[in-house]
Amino acid sequence: MTTPRPATELSADEARRLALRAQGFLGAPPRRSGVRGILRHLGAIQLDTISVLARSHELVPYARLGAVGRKTVENAYWKDTHAFEYWSHAACILPIEEWPHFAFRRRAYRNRPHWNHELPDGAYDEVIKQLRDEGPLTATELGGAKKTNDWWDWSGTKVAVERALMYGEVVCVERRGWKRVYDLAERAIPEDLLHDELDDTECLRRLVRLAGRSLGVGTRADIADYHRLKGEQVDAVIADSGLVPVTVEGWGKPAWADPAALEAPPRGRHRTTLLSPFDSLIWERARTERIFGFTHRLEAYVPKQKRVYGYFAMPVLAGGRLVGRVDPAREGRTLVARQVTLDGAKAVPAVAQALAEAATWVDCTDVRVELVDAPDLREPLVKELARILV
Secondary structure, three states: OOOOOOOEEEOHHHHHHHHHHHOOOEOOOOHHHHHHHHHHHHOOEEOOOOEOOOEHHHHHHHHHHOOOOHHHHHHHHHOOOOEEEEEOOOEEEEEHHHHHHHHHHHHHHHOOOOOOOOOOOOHHHHHHHHHHHHOOEEHHHHOOOEOOOOOOOEOHHHHHHHHHHHHOOEEEEEEEOOEEEEEEHHHHOOOOOOOOOOOHHHHHHHHHHHHHHHHOEEEHHHHHHHOOOOHHHHHHHHHHOOOEEEEEOOOOOOEEEOHHHHHOOOOOOEOOEEOOOOOHHHOOHHHHHHHHOOOOOOOOOOOHHHOOOOOOOEEEEEOOEEEEEEEEEEEOOEEEEEEEEEOOHHHHHHHHHHHHHHHHHOOOOEEEEEEEOOHHHHHHHHHHHHHHHO
């Protein structure tokens, strides 16, 4: 691939601000359109099983909009067919308008020669028939999700319905008690979107363009990671994606930006908030280090004795910077900051504000601070929290 000579040079600070605005953290977020606007703006919101303060797909709109009701969040995603769940960056909630863009991935699954689970004879057709007659249904309602208590020991029914989801014949239309609720795509997806007419090249071109818009500015690896594309897939379409090549101070790699973002310099108020470790602002570790000088790693799957920052350490965003981390828990109506990492004394007010707002959102009336990496900052943090929570 021959990359055109960049016409625009960005400072590291300009690139950071472009990224923050593109992700909904700088300037006025699309409050009028609420959670649905955030979903369309980001293009993908990751799902995950871990729930500490709330599940990640709830934390993402909260981080941008503030204390939006958790029921409101779920309704915004699932009511009236505004979203569907599919494999993007990971298992993600996606705007319904993006259904056609994932035709390339559905085709790839249909042509996949090998699977981890064997599909029992007749199971696929039986699941489709049952959904047609009785759906929407969970895997349990279809006949059971697992053969044993082992996580990966799926039943024939679960294998069949998950295969149908990957193929695009079945859609996850909501999560009920964290269980996927499946329905036939022909019922769940609006007729004008229910097609696989876009060829692979057009699907990739559109996803690369949308990823660039959601990132503001990004390298090849950043853009590929957003919807988990291959680098060569990005290479094949980026010249026709509408993104423009730029150079960014200190990045050392070619980058591309959303031209509309370049036309309007980012302005407005910065959001102060706790971030889910699965927030798309910090999905890609190398990008997070490059933009914020901040090393982000989820330690939930790291043995306890090897954790540095805690089980579900949530970065704290303030003033357009990542200024600390909080590993939270809940005990009744107390939000517990089990471990706090601060970027010096200047971070204390922002971390206190983020903790206090999060506590209010999850209906906690108190915040208890336990371990602070700099012990001399524990008391100032506690005092600031007491002042805010009065």
